[in-house]
Amino acid sequence: MAAKQIFCIYLDVKRELKTVFATLSGGVIKVESFDHTMMVTSLKQQVDEFEDVPEGEPQIEDADDVFGVADEQIEVSDEALFGDTDTESDEVEMVDDEDSVDDGELTNEDVLLSLIQRVDAPKFDFAINIPATLLSVFHLRENYDKLKPKVREAEIRATVRKRLDKDIPDDHISHIPAVGEGAISFSYEGNIPLLSAIDEITPHLEVRPKFSIAIPDEISILNLIRLNEKPEEEDYIAVIDMEETTTRLLITKGGEIVHIPPPIQAGTETPEVMGTIYSKILYEQDMGNMPDFNKIILTGESRDVNAQEFLSEKFAGVTVEYLTIRSDKIELPDELVEDLPEYAVPLGMAIRALIPKDEHILKLNMLPAYVAARQRALKLDWHGMIALALIFIVPFVINWQDKKQAALKIVKTQRFIHLTTSIADLEWAEPLLDSIAYNMGLAVENMTLIDSLAKGTMRFSVTLNEINGAIKDVNNIWLTKLSSRGDDIEISGFSLYRNRIHRLAAEFVGANIQSVTPARIRDKQVYRFQMVLNKVVADDSLFNPVVVIPEPEPEIQPEVIPEVVIEETIEEEIFVDIPVDTFEIDTVLFETFYVDTIEYPQYAVMDLPYGMIMPDTFYGELVTVAIPPDFEKELDPLFAEEELYDTVIVADELSLIDPDTMALKAFDYFENSTFIQVTKSNLPLLYSEAYGLYINSDYQSALDIFLAIADARLDDSLTDNAQYWVGECLLGLDMPEQAIIALVNLFEFFPTSNKIEPAQLLLGKAYSGVGRNDESEKVLNLLLSSNPKGEFADKAQLLLNTLHNQE
Template sequence: MKEKRAFGIFQDGLNIKVAQLILSNGIIKVESLDETILSSPLFREEEEIKDEVLPISPEVEDEDFTDLEDLDEDAFELPDLSDIDQTEDIEKLDENGDEVLPGQRELQNFLQIFPLDRGKISFSANDEQITYFKFDSDFAKSGLKKKLMKEMLTPKEIKSRNFTLGYIQNPNKSGLAFTHRGRFQLFHALRDINLVLSKERYFYSYIDPNEISLMNLIRHNYEFPADEFVLLLYIGIDYKVGIVMRDGMHIKTFPIIVPEADYETTRQAIYSKVILEQDVSDMAITKNVILIGDHVSDSDIEFFNSKAMDGDLIQRLTLKKLFIQEGTGTHITEENIARFAIPIALAWKTLDPKNKDFYHCNLLPPKVIENQKYFKIAWHGYFVLAGIFFMAYHGTVSNLVIKHDIIGFQKSNASLEIELSRNRGMIVKLNEIKTRLTELESNFEKVELLSGNKNLWYYILNTFSETLAANPISWLGEITSNDTGFDVSGFTTSRRSIITFSELFPDGDISSIMKYEVEDLTIWGFEISYSFPEARLIKQKDSPVTQLTQEISPEEEVEQEIIEEPKVEPKMVPKDDTITFISEDQLLQEALNDTEESTTRPVVPDEMITRDYRHILDVYFAGDYQAAIRLFDEFQQNYDYHDLSYDALYYQGECYFLLNKYQDAIRIFTQVYNKGKYKSPDALIMLGNTWEKLENYELAKENWIRVIDEFPSDELAVSARYKIEKMSGN
């Protein structure tokens, strides 16, 4: 029996994983697993692609191409590279002088180790370009594909035909649809690489979403009780997701978004997200957990098992029906099998396309599928072809020679690129030396500039003197300088004065603030770092304090807040007094709280609001729910006009729920629902969960029914039905 090979290629951020499988004597085996990390993306983000979009032609728009697996390799007549239009695309790139990006060059060098022209290739779809839509059995009664296009795409997108659509269906006719917009980066990059690495045209088999690949492995290698939930927990570099299945069917998918932190904190945040998802959805998803991806080491298994409840089963993915080719070495371990799960699934489906356990869907553009199909013509067609051939022969011979030379030049260029990559380390070192020399030259210029201006320190000290005079009971302790700036330490009885001091010179950075309690007086110690002001811009001019005083009109002076500072002589701080360290953000917030509310709301940058919100989420995910409640409440008071204030209100309700403060949780979730925004279905689910905890099952059921009635297309409606059925069964 002829051996067949397949290659699965999976991209996770800049990480590329490739699995090479072989079908020999009816047995599928792993031949090779390898990966690389690119230094840059395959394409520039702003790059516009012309003549590379593969639209769906009207003739094939409604065709189903899932029967591609029925065609053998021998049934395809693959033309020489000179016969396909892909070379014309490369010629356009050469004529325009487009530069080959480092990521494309590195991918080309990496793929040279695989015999891609001797098998079929499958890819993972770009996850960030896919949108999903869950539909029920009523939706799928008739005209499913047209309904899905109308539901998931705008008329403009449908008209552009720059998309591919696929779906899977469960036995009850419900299912999951997915649409990929734009081009497939891996596919287009490999088309270009094909021209350099091989004269044979590569054969492309499938492009599947990551969720489909992972579910295929579970359906084919595991058997679970039909009434038990199974959680596939895939933790990769950029791609992190949880997939819930039951009885071999897709139930739901939830993203796993965790803040960047150390390894232990990340694992804890992942576990907290899973537990919260289980509590919110009221599904026992931790009963069977399968770990997949880059976090499947023995220590990861041990960590999650230490958190598991009695009766929960947490294990690393194992593929019992997959074998390992002899002589492949020891690098193909159970841990690597779990890490390379997605590319393995892609290659496996390519070698066994008729497997009933695999979902039969394909996002490969229909035009590519059509171009790879073998076709036959009638006897009279040969006369037509002969006439066309003789008419075009003389015009194409010279063109074929030129294209052949181009391929030769590209191969020579690839060899030079490999040689150049060996010297890349030396080039990097030379660039580092060049950068260092530039920095030294810049420093010399600064020193020369500063040393040539005698007014610099006079300007600095004079500015401090005038500012201290305008801010009574403030004094400096020490001023020290360095190559690029200077540091100042001092004391004041007014917290707002510290902010004024930080704005005197460029790049003012408050590095520390300390609070001293001396008898009945509060003294604030501070340390601030500055950059030197540009010496050539320093002239004999009024200080900022004087200018500020001159610019205030009498009317504005009346409206300003008058703050009388106590006139107390500075005292030394006793060693046994309490010192409290306060961050710059806390100082800003306290200063705002001490100032009476203005008639005009201060404009706070959106980046600062988002940063504060993410900080509170870190506290929430760390499990400090009491502190999170306080911070969420302060956030709503400070930024009640911002959209994130609504999200903060909802998560405050979850904190009360997790602390068993159910009456407070009911109050908060009711407010969330009454606002009528996008968290309304979540609020109704949580209201039902809260009343269930209080054993008021009628009110719990009433809130779940409202989810189904008011939000029938929301995925939480499925959870609501399940909760009602479960409660009715009990």
């Protein structure tokens, strides 16, 4: 049943209390009075006192144990606590020392008792908040919509307990739906400090307190926004609630929570707090948690740092305002209008308690079960009716069960007699089964012997089959020689592209590249390679034929393994008249580069010539090539054929430089190169820094960092985003061809990325920038057909119209 008069007490993360006393009359909530003061000591030390008794009423110790004062010290006057009530500030000057206070000084008990006694009403209900220090909030993204309510609650409670690894009581866990699928769960441990403190002063009150609700601060703010703003379904509203040391963000859509980020550990007392909040909003927007919003509402102590002026400048076109009452269901005193943002939480608590059945109000209430139970009056008439009904029904149920068991006994007895007769009829089969078991044992022994003799007989055919399959998968490679060297297989051949040789080696469990040398075949640049396969397959049991015991019927035909035909070629016959390039890379030089880059993995993050992230570089492997100076002009055709290199070292006189000297030159190049080292700990900071550089049009600096993040591949949720921003930066640097390569790679390696649609729009712009309008139209039409009403549909249609007008 809804309360008619409610006294709401809000305790922040420090020691400040804010109260609102409100009444309900004619469907209108009227705020009668409001107040604020400071507790003498923090209540947080009481959280763990009652953790072992969640289901029953806690055994609260006496006042001297909790507050450091005896019972006879309770009665104090308002003047002793607050001074003259007509002064401008009602706040009490309290000591910061949280140790027990001396006799005669104010205590927490004095403060609470005086606040309650100042309420001008003989009887009212209480509403309290669950402090953020106790609360755990999770965004559960599983789909609970199809589950029944009780099953859904059980699943959510189990998930919360698993995440916290603690046995949280049922009444300490609750949830509300989230936008889309999933739910937002709230849970807390121990007892609510305000609840325990008010229980302690109950003997000194004329009427035993009755608690109506206990809810998180986020729910109080959300209820106030839903009732006051009445947002439309597509309205995105961001709420920023600031306190002295913390700041909370609530992201809503149509009055439903989209996302609750972790609290920002900075508040009005923190220098540059608004810059921190602005960076957090930009980060949440880029992560897809906060789309473009219509309005920002400021609550708490946001006026102290001029938050409206700062955010209005940063978010041009977005309405930024302090909390203002618009609803005709709320009536405020004039003196509260200016300070309304500071009282948003207790006012939201009053709304939840006074009009719980309103369509805009979330029904969440986390009042402990033992408190609700002790406040219910015992209704004997209800229990008496249950008892009479049971007395009447029980004899009929017992009689029905007796008849059912008698019938079941008859059926079971008949079944037992039938089974006993059947067992006697089958006794003749026992000797026959023993004989069959003996013969089966002999057959198993013979098959075991055959299996041991046949091990490894399929090694050659399986090896050839694996090599043949690997060559087909990699493509653009042909073999000229295959030979056995002990347990190893040595293969030689040619590849159209250098990186295909590494991909071929990666197809096998153990493969060592002996040499890679450039060559020319019919005026085409190719690469000759030698490779030793130490281990072709991971499981040597594949070399063993499968030995099974044949069944009499049907007869199992032996497995036919297709013969792998390897075309035998004679190198002298095929390549006898093909000239070999005179600037081959020495084998020792290639191996030196490979070993150095593995020993120094940080050099894997190098600036790429075309901003292209190839699969090889995802694993920290650098591909290096040495070429003479006059070959530099032929680099572009190589890149066009997807042969990308992270580093190009140009030899001055390659024929006169020995491999060791070239290796030193390469090592010096790496040592003197600028690189960005990406780790899991600095990844979010680097991402935010790069995004800020992009916003400020420093595209080259942003490109360097985004390339490093994409190359490190430490977090899939940021890798694909970084790959997208590589394309944005390249387009900003007027490099549309390179941007096309980067964006195409995004589609290939991250097909489920949240950046697919903006990347399609960006790719359309890049194609049009290089005059490839047909391809631009194709990708833009694909975007429109996949999501015609999406966020980027209008921009895509506008670009299409521009292309048509150019034709």
